[in-house]
Amino acid sequence: MSSEKNLADTKRSRVRHLIVFMLFVLTAINYADRATLSIAGPQAAKELGLDAVAMGYVFSAFGWSYVIGQLPGGWLLDRFGSKPVYIASLLLWSFFTMLQGSVGIIAAGYAITTLFVLRFMVGLSESPSFPANSRIVSAWFPTKERGTASAIFNSAQYFATVIFAPLMGWITHEFGWRYVFYVMGVLGILVALVWAKILHSPKDHPSINAAELAYIEEGGGLVSMDQKQAAKADNGPQWGFIKQLLKSRMLMGVYIGQYCITTLTYFFITWFPVYLVQGRGMTILKAGFVASLPALCGFTGGVLGGVISDLLLRKSGSLSLARKVPIVVGMLMSMSMIACNYINVDWIVVSVMALAFFGKGVGALGWAVVSDTSPKEIGGLSAGLFNTFGNTAGITTPIVIGYLVQGTGNFDAALVFVAANALGAIGCYLLVVGEIKRFVLQRNTPSLGGLQK
Numbered sequence: 001m002s003s004e005k006n007l008a009d010t011k012r013s014r015v016r017h018l019i020v021f022m023l024f025v026l027t028a029i030n031y032a033d034r035a036t037l038s039i040a041g042p043q044a045a046k047e048l049g050l051d052a053v054a055m056g057y058v059f060s061a062f063g064w065s066y067v068i069g070q071l072p073g074g075w076l077l078d079r080f081g082s083k084p085v086y087i088a089s090l091l092l093w094s095f096f097t098m099l100q101g102s103v104g105i106i107a108a109g110y111a112i113t114t115l116f117v118l119r120f121m122v123g124l125s126e127s128p129s130f131p132a133n134s135r136i137v138s139a140w141f142p143t144k145e146r147g148t149a150s151a152i153f154n155s156a157q158y159f160a161t162v163i164f165a166p167l168m169g170w171i172t173h174e175f176g177w178r179y180v181f182y183v184m185g186v187l188g189i190l191v192a193l194v195w196a197k198i199l200h201s202p203k204d205h206p207s208i209n210a211a212e213l214a215y216i217e218e219g220g221g222l223v224s225m226d227q228k229q230a231a232k233a234d235n236g237p238q239w240g241f242i243k244q245l246l247k248s249r250m251l252m253g254v255y256i257g258q259y260c261i262t263t264l265t266y267f268f269i270t271w272f273p274v275y276l277v278q279g280r281g282m283t284i285l286k287a288g289f290v291a292s293l294p295a296l297c298g299f300t301g302g303v304l305g306g307v308i309s310d311l312l313l314r315k316s317g318s319l320s321l322a323r324k325v326p327i328v329v330g331m332l333m334s335m336s337m338i339a340c341n342y343i344n345v346d347w348i349v350v351s352v353m354a355l356a357f358f359g360k361g362v363g364a365l366g367w368a369v370v371s372d373t374s375p376k377e378i379g380g381l382s383a384g385l386f387n388t389f390g391n392t393a394g395i396t397t398p399i400v401i402g403y404l405v406q407g408t409g410n411f412d413a414a415l416v417f418v419a420a421n422a423l424g425a426i427g428c429y430l431l432v433v434g435e436i437k438r439f440v441l442q443r444n445t446p447s448l449g450g451l452q453k
């Protein structure tokens with residue numbers, strides 16, 4: 001009794017805050033590396049002779065491999081743990097990012113193919129990163145803090161634009177588009193070395209105290225997720241489990257909703273800077289700085305969405321209400337981008353896009369939902385399946401927008417397409433998902449009928 005009292009009186013360490021800060025940094029670099037081509041793209045396209053459709057396919061190269069790698073990446077995380085897989089992922093994608101800078105010295109015909117292949121390899125290397133983020137948050141944070149923690153690392157996608165879009169625009173303007181890839185590749189390799197020193201599972205971290213560990217575990221944190229015994233083959237993920245996940249109406253609603261939300265993400269990180277240059281007549285340097293303003297609003301909305309969600313959870317006790325309200329409200333705000341089709345004043349266009357970015361940030365709670373719903377035995381595989389659905393948008397969005405821009409000569413139809421996906425996300429969460437709760441796997445059952453819905 002006295003030992004429990006002493007533990008309760010002990011001031012908790014705050015190691016989990018350092019962990020989520022590092023997830024934020026890593027995710028910012030992750031998205032900056034995805035967006036390198038969107039900043040360097042106009043100059044690279046001119047040099048390599050790429051039209052809008054070709055650019056769409058090159059943009060999509062990342063999405064193809066990123067989707068292909070999700071389930072294998074999730075399995076690797078469950079089999080070997082978050083730390084070794086995440087560090088290897090970061091080193092590899094940084095290396096392939098750096099290599100893209102060499103494309104500028106290759107003859108144009110081969111350059112297009114080489115650029116596609118290298119973008120493909122960046123996507124394949126990055127594929128375990130977000131499932132790893134989800135596993136780490138599930139391990140390091142109690143349920144009542146997961147919305148904020150997930151929103152913090154997810155909001156880094158906007159912060160990446162705030163910080164790196166002006167930097168990459170300046171580098172492109174001053175030194176040429178190839179140096180964007182060199183700088184970002186080296187930066188990723190350096191951060192990987194830091195991450196290797198910091199990342200451990202909660203029970204293995206040298207800086208955590210018993211009070212924080214107990215707080216996390218008692219609050220629903222899966223603190224033993226990466227213990228060695230969890231990686232044994234007989235406890236590893238089974239492909240039959242995927243069928244169970246796909247038969248859950250709740251999870252399918254979450255997965256399809258994430259596809260719709262990620263369509264907005266890929267518009268912002270691929271075509272949005274091009275929209276500012278080609279659709280609004282801005283210079284590359286100006287577009288880099290202007291793109292950072294709506295992204296700053298997206299970052300603010302991303303953090304705020306998580307805080308609001310966790311506040312709603314504490315006040316209402318309803319996980320479903322806490323997650324769905326910010327998603328629906330945020331997607332409604334994102335649909336405002338259609339108004340840009342009827343506006344000719346640049347500063348008003350930027351303001352409307354800032355509102356759309358803000359709304360997208362507020363509504364981007366999919367990773368909190370997947371942390372809440374994934375079976376504890378296959379957290380990585382479940383998150384990988386979720387991200388497979390979501391990042392299929394990385395394939396379709398650049399290509400569809402490329403054809404729409406090529407066919408119409410402007411971005412009007414493209415903005416309608418993106419806004420329609422925001423509406424689709426609302427429909428998924430209001431009409432399909434139902435109650436949000438952790439999915440329980442059924443083991444050793446001869447039939448998959450009667451599974452949890």
